[in-house]
Amino acid sequence: MSFTDIPGQERVVRTIKNALEAGRLPHALLFQGPMGVGKKDTAIELAKALNCAAQTGDACGSCIQCRKIERRVHPDVRLIERETEKTKISISQIRELIRTMTQFKPFEGRAKVLILDRAEELSQEGENALLKTLEEPPRDTYLILVTSEPNRLLPTTRSRCQKIVFTRAPYPIVYKKALELTANDEEYAKLLALLADGSIGSLEELHKQNLKERWPAMEDAAGGDIDPVYALLLASREGRSRESAIRCLKLLDAALRKRLLEAAENLAAWEVEDVLESLDLLSTYRRNIDLGINPRLLMENVFLALSHKGRVHVS
Numbered sequence: 001m002s003f004t005d006i007p008g009q010e011r012v013v014r015t016i017k018n019a020l021e022a023g024r025l026p027h028a029l030l031f032q033g034p035m036g037v038g039k040k041d042t043a044i045e046l047a048k049a050l051n052c053a054a055q056t057g058d059a060c061g062s063c064i065q066c067r068k069i070e071r072r073v074h075p076d077v078r079l080i081e082r083e084t085e086k087t088k089i090s091i092s093q094i095r096e097l098i099r100t101m102t103q104f105k106p107f108e109g110r111a112k113v114l115i116l117d118r119a120e121e122l123s124q125e126g127e128n129a130l131l132k133t134l135e136e137p138p139r140d141t142y143l144i145l146v147t148s149e150p151n152r153l154l155p156t157t158r159s160r161c162q163k164i165v166f167t168r169a170p171y172p173i174v175y176k177k178a179l180e181l182t183a184n185d186e187e188y189a190k191l192l193a194l195l196a197d198g199s200i201g202s203l204e205e206l207h208k209q210n211l212k213e214r215w216p217a218m219e220d221a222a223g224g225d226i227d228p229v230y231a232l233l234l235a236s237r238e239g240r241s242r243e244s245a246i247r248c249l250k251l252l253d254a255a256l257r258k259r260l261l262e263a264a265e266n267l268a269a270w271e272v273e274d275v276l277e278s279l280d281l282l283s284t285y286r287r288n289i290d291l292g293i294n295p296r297l298l299m300e301n302v303f304l305a306l307s308h309k310g311r312v313h314v315s
């Protein structure tokens with residue numbers, strides 16, 4: 001892998017490469033932008049480019065430095081994430097990070113690179129502890145904060161970093177990737193690319209979730225074209241866990257939006273309103289999931305509400 005393998009982020013990659021070549025890469029960086037567009041991958045490629053033995057301003061991918069970074073075993077490149085059992089990136093993780101940054105020289109490479117993924121999950125104490133280091137990072141050290149929700153970081157954290165803004169990948173790039181994933185199933189690739197909305201990460205996720213089999217039911221539900229028995233059947237399938245329910249709500253949201261887009265010209269005003277109302281309903285249910293409501297019950301409510309809508313207007 002190298003910078004050129006990050007799809008749809010040419011502008012960002014060019015900015016970073018120019019800064020590298022000019023020897024003016026800031027030591028504290030904030031990679032921000034939507035989920036799944038390649039922020040973390042770019043941070044890892046940058047760590048390789050900084051340490052690569054070939055010193056071409058990119059990762060060669062084959063030297064020992066590049067390979068160790070790829071396998072996440074390079075002693076000078078660290079990826080810090082929230083520990084799975086915790087709700088925040090803890091102060092102890094940040095203390096350890098600061099110690100690594102300030103006490104040691106690089107062991108094997110030319111630069112220490114510390115990547116803080118989902119930086120918005122920093123605990124308040126952790127973020128406060130980080131501030132001083134962000135102000136004056138050591139000369140041979142780079143700190144990269146990666147986030148899709150920059151507004152959850154303190155303004156002082158943001159202002160101490162050079163902001164690099166990632167955007168959604170253009171549709172043709174996402175579609176091309178979708179074709180690869182689906183072994184050139186054009187219809188399915190189109191659907192995937194549409195739903196992925198510029199995010200290669202979402203594209204891969206949707207593909208893994210067997211979207212092809214599940215999608216027709218979502219379209220039926222979005223169109224109110226399901227009866228209560230079918231609604232309950234779908235609810236038992238999609239509501240088997242919190243995660244499954246969240247994914248299903250996203251798919252329903254996408255199905256409703258697609259319906260809104262495709263049929264905007266043909267739909268009667270009350271139908272447009274109906275779709276908008278359903279979208280509203282979904283966002284309410286999405287919030288309820290976070291309150292710990294039983295996912296199966298919740299999905300029953302969702303599908304029954306959608307089936308009810310269809311029947312009301314058909315009659």
Ligand SMILES: [Zn+2]
Nearest residue numbers: 052060063066
């Ligand atoms: Zn290399």
